[in-house]
Amino acid sequence: GQQLNQSPQSMFIQEGEDVSMNCTSSSIFNTWLWYKQDPGEGPVLLIALYKAGELTSNGRLTAQFGITRKDSFLNISASIPSDVGIYFCAGRLVQFYFGTGTSLTVIP
Amino acid sequence: DGGITQSPKYLFRKEGQNVTLSCEQNLNHDAMYWYRQDPGQGLRLIYYSQIVNDFQKGDIAEGYSVSREKKESFPLTVTSAQKNPTAFYLCASSISPGTDTQYFGPGTRLTVL
Numbered sequence: 001g002q003q004l005n006q007s008p009q010s011m012f013i014q015e016g017e018d019v020s021m022n023c024t025s026s027s028i029f030n031t032w033l034w035y036k037q038d039p040g041e042g043p044v045l046l047i048a049l050y051k052a053g054e055l056t057s058n059g060r061l062t063a064q065f066g067i068t069r070k071d072s073f074l075n076i077s078a079s080i081p082s083d084v085g086i087y088f089c090a091g092r093l094v095q096f097y098f099g100t101g102t103s104l105t106v107i108p
Numbered sequence: 109d110g111g112i113t114q115s116p117k118y119l120f121r122k123e124g125q126n127v128t129l130s131c132e133q134n135l136n137h138d139a140m141y142w143y144r145q146d147p148g149q150g151l152r153l154i155y156y157s158q159i160v161n162d163f164q165k166g167d168i169a170e171g172y173s174v175s176r177e178k179k180e181s182f183p184l185t186v187t188s189a190q191k192n193p194t195a196f197y198l199c200a201s202s203i204s205p206g207t208d209t210q211y212f213g214p215g216t217r218l219t220v221l
Contacts, residue, residue, distance in 0.1 A: 004150060033209065042112075042198055042212035043151075088150070095166070096210060098143075098150035 006099030023089030112213035131199030
């Protein structure tokens, strides 16, 4: 299946710092989604992107659908301890394909 | 309360036994999916169903079987033919097959001893 390259693999940041992560693919996608997963739980949808170039915000989260349709990034501003978790990107062509996740640790 | 439920949360089985994981949704969604999650890997699609009494193989269907007799239920059976069944299994649903948003259940962690 398709592989989505997500980076970085892990991040350790101080509370209050901004975070940036991205996802790239060798294929073009029609949709990009970003999810957050807590340990032992199912992923929760954060942001959905449907158009190339689209920039969407959800509170302190901002995500963009790359112009080439092969990438997307997620930014988290002013991180707080509850931002801890694993963040996944997902791209859809016919079915969804998922990135390997970025593990975020926020140090109070 | 609308959502997707998976049971049990943790499941232990002996090698060689079949085991069935439950997935139920009360969102009135047409499409349902099963994914497998392993450490350090993205979610991989096992099976999906676009409508009752219909289902399609995903990327890693070997050793698994499903049924979709009711709209709200999509159970997954992990058979003894699955070579490495220990994993975290996630069920998801979407309003329709073409809808671009999937919602996930809480997952079932299966450990085969």
